[in-house]
Amino acid sequence: MAKSSLNIDEVQSLCAEPDPSTKDYISHHTMLLIKDPRKTLDFYSRILGMRMLYEAHVPALSCSTFYMGFAKAEDIPKDKAKKLEWWSMLSGCIEFRYKYGTDTDKSFKGYHNGQSDPRGFGHIAVRVPNIDDAVKRFELLGVEFAEKPKQGPAYIKDPDGYWIEICSGGNAVKILSEYGSQLS
Template sequence: MSFAGEQVPGVEQPAPEAQGFRLNHSMLRVKDPAVSLAFYTRVFGMRLLRKLDFEEMSFSLYFLGRLDDDEVIPEEIGERTAWTFSQRGLLELTHNWGTETQEGFSYHNGNAEPQGFGHICFTVPDLDAAIAWFDANEVEYVKRPEQGKMKDVAFIKDPDGYWIEIVEPARMKNVGR
């Protein structure tokens, strides 16, 4: 029998009407897209899959993904847009035009009071190598893997101060036991 999900109070059986629903992306607002795009493409190896501009509302959306090297992305713009919205685990960076020139402007990162949004998470094949890479790129830490009660988990910050959890799946086997 295949795993059907953990059962705790509040979990309900999926409705047939929700068949095929999947999480496509999470969105973060960014002050300066050039800075944030450089961070996510350089540090995490993500690719910009699609940029959408909404001139009448003065904002742009940047959809980033970390794809396998052999994945084929449609070249034709409409097909690529539809393909982008069919993927899993994308990051959408939203830029409200003009924020990049506003002195002292910043978004709430969700971890300051009052808390709300917490973080996004990236898995890495080798946590030690990832930490060395982050150090070489002068990435700011919230928590290094050796700090705190939860070992083998790091938290770094992106250019807008959003927290990013970093885990190596093989090291997570005993978490929560």
């Protein structure tokens, strides 16, 4: 097994104190390219419980973008202008970008999911109250698993093959400790 060339002290020294000018920065969204919005939108809403937060169709660029995340229906403004303002202030969204024609092009094999060489993107994560209950639900719904949980998280696959970690916040420290992680 390879050993890390970094130690905890070095990691801490590499992280600068944030500049005061960045105090209002947030992580707004992560973008995933998708082949078929019909499958993706169904999966993320019906299987994971996300809602459509905002969408934009841009024929001049031959694409549509769909922003999804966890929100209460009553919190999503109905008025388009208010909805855009509300959405622009959110954090933790996922943008699904659909390039027109990928769903009907028989020769299009899909996008790289980061799980085969060359590796890169790993996964997104969704925290659930109880992993076992979530796993049972996913099994009933026929969701494909990349890894079933042994003593930690489960990993499921979305319609494009992207991995989604299903984790529970309560057991993170226990799991990391069992793997011999040095917590800082």
